Amino acid sequence: MxxxxxxxxxxxxxxxxxxxxxxxxxxxxxxxxxxxxxxxxxxxxxxxxxxxxxxxxxxxxxxxxxxxxxxxxxxxxxxxxxxxxxxxxxxxxxxxxxxxxxxxxxxxxxxxxxAPGTGALFWTSGSSGPAKAVVLTRAALDYQAHATAQHLGIDGDDALLLPLPLNHAYGHSVFGIWRRLGGELNLHTALRPEVVAADVAGRRTTSLDGVPFLYALLARAAESDPRLRDRLRSLKVRGCGGAVLPAPVAAHFQWVVGAPVHDGYGLTEAGPNVALSSDGHLRAGTVGTVLPGTAVRIAAGTGEIQVSGPGLMTGYLGRPDATAEALSDDGWLRTGDTGSLDADGFLSVLGRLKDIIIVLGENHAPAVVEDVLRADDAVADAVVVGVPTQQAHGDAVFAFVEPADPGRPPSERALRTRCHRSLPPLLRPRVIRIGTLPRLPGGKADRQQLRRLAAASGGRCP
Incomplete structure (x- = not known):
């Protein structure tokens, strides 16, 4: 090297x-x-x-x-x-x-x-509360780069197009492949789909990574651009991560381009890649097969995806409590996601146990939105949940608000105005429901029940 x-x-x-x-x-x-x-x-x-x-x-x-x-x-x-x-x-x-x-x-x-051997530390929003720093060793980063390249068939002759941030584990993992295997890296410092399309069509590219939103726009552009369509189809890797790939986005891309988006699954704490699709590891409705050297098990009872392997974090910096929650006694990472593993080793991701909102490939703690709502004097409490949708941007945001005085509930219009002033568009609640929150015996709001209520709408306004 x-x-x-x-x-x-x-x-x-x-x-x-x-x-x-x-x-x-x-x-x-x-x-x-x-x-x-x-x-x-x-x-x-x-x-x-x-x-x-x-x-x-x-x-x-x-x-x-x-x-x-x-x-x-x-x-x-x-x-x-x-x-x-x-x-x-x-x-x-x-x-x-x-x-x-x-x-x-x-x-x-x-x-x-x-600690000795530390390679990089990445911030993650986590499911709730303050952000945590994930500690990955140099050995974990080396493993991720080589195992991912092996899984996808990438070598020093490939030209990697990367329109993702380098401070996130996904984008940094692509950088790591280029660093260790050579080849060409075409780095975009901002995600501009029209520029990505121009580079795919006009510059030598063999591998592209992006979020679902990007592939939705590329498919739309390829409908009227035969050259772009041909170049997208010829790519060795059309990697997609950061959020759930909606089935309509995947189907439309396949119909227009004549080749699939390569969906994958990972998380910062796992280094990040766990399972990836590629032309040799492709099955509809799954995120592909597990990286060589990584193992996945499905926890009995909860159906939680748990991961073991050399790419795992050593823990959260300065947070032994959070580390103990994330890693089991036998060293497996509790992902907070539910899924299934078929007999051929293909992984399907079914849902989430963690309270996170995923928008445009980034994780956001519900507290970011909840704090805005709670700032209204007429609000006693607020719970926000993200509901996976079939839209490329990611989750729909649902807010449940409990009035400080049931006889004088807050105005929904006032709450929306407050969110409009304080939050980016896709983090503003699509639905705000005002009423008494269901609570657990200990007094905490029952997020699981609220998530079910929101999910019953299918991510649509009632």
């Missing part, structure tokens, strides 16, 4: 190997200087979600042996923990061609390095 991969394109601009190598070496020197002599080294944080800053910092961190702490997608996650000794930020002159980020020490007085 060469110190720096050779073929890289960022937003349509080819990056010379010498320019990339110079940027990585410069960043590695600055990183070593700012992190100091700690052994094992402190982590380096990346104050960006994609683009040259993340890519160059990741390559430089590997050179100096420093763990990489990737930025989360929520602003509240940017309080760097004690393990982070330096932060890399995009250079002000990046638009002029500057690849190397600015590296500055955090001067954290109680700096403590992560």
């Amino acid at each position: 060469s110190p720096v991969p050779r073929r890289l394109v960022i937003d349509g601009e080819p990056i010379a190997a010498t320019a990339l190598r110079t940027a990585v070496e410069r960043t590695a020197r600055a990183m070593a200087r700012e992190l100091g002599p700690a052994d094992p080294p402190l982590a380096v944080g990346v104050d960006a979600t994609t683009g040259p800053a993340v890519l160059v910092t990741a390559l430089a961190a590997e050179q100096v042996g420093a763990p990489l702490f990737l930025r989360g997608h929520q602003g509240a996650e940017q309080h760097w923990p004690a393990e982070v000794g330096a932060v890399a930020s995009p250079a002000a002159t990046a638009r002029g061609g500057e690849l190397a980020p600015l590296v500055t020490a955090t001067r954290t007085p109680r700096a403590a390095p992560p």
Whole structure:
């Protein structure tokens, strides 16, 4: 494996190997200087979600042996923990061609390095409460890259088109394949479906990864573009993750293109890939077969998908309580998802036990929406659930609101106005129901019952 991969394109601009190598070496020197002599080294944080800053910092961190702490997608996650000794930020002159980020020490007085062998830390919203940092070892990242490439048949001759953020485990796993196997990486720093379509049609591409929303738009564009249709059909990999792939989206793509979307299943805590579809591992209604070296079992009683293998996290940083909840006594990851495994090893994902909302491939804690609703003085409590739909954007958001005074319930119009001001469009509740919440014996709202009520609508307004 060469110190720096050779073929890289960022937003349509080819990056010379010498320019990339110079940027990585410069960043590695600055990183070593700012992190100091700690052994094992402190982590380096990346104050960006994609683009040259993340890519160059990741390559430089590997050179100096420093763990990489990737930025989360929520602003509240940017309080760097004690393990982070330096932060890399995009250079002000990046638009002029500057690849190397600015590296500055955090001067954290109680700096403590992560456990030896730590490779990267990813933020995850989890099912509820504050975000947690998932710790993955270098060995886990190496395993994921090689096992995924083997499963999909990717090698150093492939050209990977990646229009996903590098700070998420899915996008970072594709970067990891390029890092370790070579080939070409065509990185988009923003998801613009029309640009993806243009690159698929006009630039050598053998592998594409994206979310369901992207494939819905690509199929629509391919209806009137024979060249795009042919190029999509010729791809070795049409990988899809980050959210449930709606059956109508998959069927429409297959009808237009004449080839399937390769659905998959994974989660940050698993490194992330668990099971993937490919031309050699394809069965309708499933997410493919499990990666070589990974094992899946279905828990009796609950039907929960549980995972074991070398790609699993070591735990949540500084959260032994949450780690103990996520990992069983015998070391299996409790995914919070339900599913089934057939006799041929194909995995089907049936539903979720976890209280998360998935929109455009990103996980959001219900508390983000609930806190907005609870800010209304007329609201005593609020519970928000996500209902899987057959739409490419992901879940529909349902809100159940309990009035502070049943005789003077909050105005639905006022609640919607509040959500409109505070939330992005797809996180605004599609349905708001006002009334007394069903509760468990301990007094907590019965989320399972509320989820069933919301699911009964099929994700549609009543």
